[in-house]
Amino acid sequence: MSWRVARRPKTALLEVIDPTEWDTFTEEQQKTYESVSLFQTEQEADKFAARQVDAAKALTAKPPKR
16 A cells, blocks of 8 residues: 555645545546655655655745845
8 A cells, every 4th residue: 555645736735645545536536636656654755745845935936125
């Protein structure tokens, strides 16, 4: 079983999805997600998602001071 880090198209939101929960999704629901990566443990998936969020924050341009 693998923990899935996925996002929905046109959003930046990452979701960590439990493998048992993923199996309950219909095929149509699964197709609404873009898989980013798979991990063996929830902790690994959470760390990856947190690093992605931190990296995105670092890229956000700050307006210049006047």
